[in-house]
Amino acid sequence: MNKIIRVLHTEWSDGWGGQEIRIIGEMLALREQGVEVFLACRENATIQHKALEFQIPVFVLPFKGNTDLGTLLALKKLVKQYQIDIINTHSGKDTWVGGLAAKLAGIKFIRTRHLSNQIRPNRVNFINELADYIFTTGESIRSDMIKLNRIKTDRIKSIPTGIDTKIYDPSLYDRVTCRKQFNIQKDEIVIGIVAVLRQFKRHDLFLDMARSVIDINKDKKFVFLIAGDGPQKDKLIAIAEKYNLTPYVRFLGHVSKVPELLTAMDIFVLSSDSKEGVPQSVMQALLMNKAVVATNCGSTRDLLNNNSFQLVEVNSKNSLIAGVLHYINRHEDINTREFIKTHFSKEAMVEKIIKVYKSFCYET
Numbered sequence: 001m002n003k004i005i006r007v008l009h010t011e012w013s014d015g016w017g018g019q020e021i022r023i024i025g026e027m028l029a030l031r032e033q034g035v036e037v038f039l040a041c042r043e044n045a046t047i048q049h050k051a052l053e054f055q056i057p058v059f060v061l062p063f064k065g066n067t068d069l070g071t072l073l074a075l076k077k078l079v080k081q082y083q084i085d086i087i088n089t090h091s092g093k094d095t096w097v098g099g100l101a102a103k104l105a106g107i108k109f110i111r112t113r114h115l116s117n118q119i120r121p122n123r124v125n126f127i128n129e130l131a132d133y134i135f136t137t138g139e140s141i142r143s144d145m146i147k148l149n150r151i152k153t154d155r156i157k158s159i160p161t162g163i164d165t166k167i168y169d170p171s172l173y174d175r176v177t178c179r180k181q182f183n184i185q186k187d188e189i190v191i192g193i194v195a196v197l198r199q200f201k202r203h204d205l206f207l208d209m210a211r212s213v214i215d216i217n218k219d220k221k222f223v224f225l226i227a228g229d230g231p232q233k234d235k236l237i238a239i240a241e242k243y244n245l246t247p248y249v250r251f252l253g254h255v256s257k258v259p260e261l262l263t264a265m266d267i268f269v270l271s272s273d274s275k276e277g278v279p280q281s282v283m284q285a286l287l288m289n290k291a292v293v294a295t296n297c298g299s300t301r302d303l304l305n306n307n308s309f310q311l312v313e314v315n316s317k318n319s320l321i322a323g324v325l326h327y328i329n330r331h332e333d334i335n336t337r338e339f340i341k342t343h344f345s346k347e348a349m350v351e352k353i354i355k356v357y358k359s360f361c362y363e364t
Helices: 018-031 046-053 069-082 092-105 139-148 175-181 203-216 233-242 258-264 280-287 317-328 337-343 346-361
Strands: 006-011 036-041 058-060 086-089 108-113 133-136 156-158 188-194 221-227 249-253 267-270 291-295 310-312
Touching (some): 018 036, 036 069, 069 092, 086 346, 139 156, 188 280, 203 221, 203 233, 258 280, 310 317
Parallel strands (some): 108 133, 221 249
């Protein structure tokens, strides 16, 4: 009989965005396949509470820095106590202590790299080279790590975040009902963004685009929805007021009913300038057959299938405007679901991950 695989995930980040959502989603999906999952994180990390909601065992550790000996030794102790087979790390600081703990404990060390910004190629920054395997969330990240960080091609694989296609299914949701839920009128064109309110998501560019689109289309009624929370909120509200956008822009905060929100939208926008892997929000919108305008950052291009959405320049207000106007001025039948369902589903993600896990843990 095959042994039970036990995986301890580590996460230094205390925020709640695409990376943290990926970690929880991955853990739950692998648990369904019989993998035992554990999480080590900091005391004030939002991911701690999310994990506990799903009865995932959580260990709170300081993760003070790359050389936090106390956290390293605590992880090593957990490995022995819970018979952990793999430590899977996710952010910079926990990758150092988690990776070294795995090596000292004699178990496998997997590094998941979520962000698309390049890692310095300095030889001192060697921790990724110690990993037994690396998962990236997009092809561009994989290519950069091979080219810049001396990672061997047979030890790194792009495994984008898998989306639950049973939840993100447009046939399950009624557009009229969903628009009423978000207080949207029948004749209003809804343009929205779903992203944590962090600087690299460039909500300021989204608002800049909104002002121009309204000015260009004075005969049309618009609503701009911003779903998400984060440190940029007050700044963005001030920008909206400066541009006289208050009547048009709604800050929704965290939205749990994302499929309903996407159903209510006409156009979905991603305005990020960096750090994206394969963005989950774009995958979700494409699964819902939404018109999508997304910047060409990170591995967003991986989702493009025969010009299935508007892929526009990074940090370009004019390109973002042109992408949005493309859909405002045309009425197209959009069918982007099948490509995403085939290549970026939760099932596809699980199959790739568990294959690597089994290669480490099962005798052949």
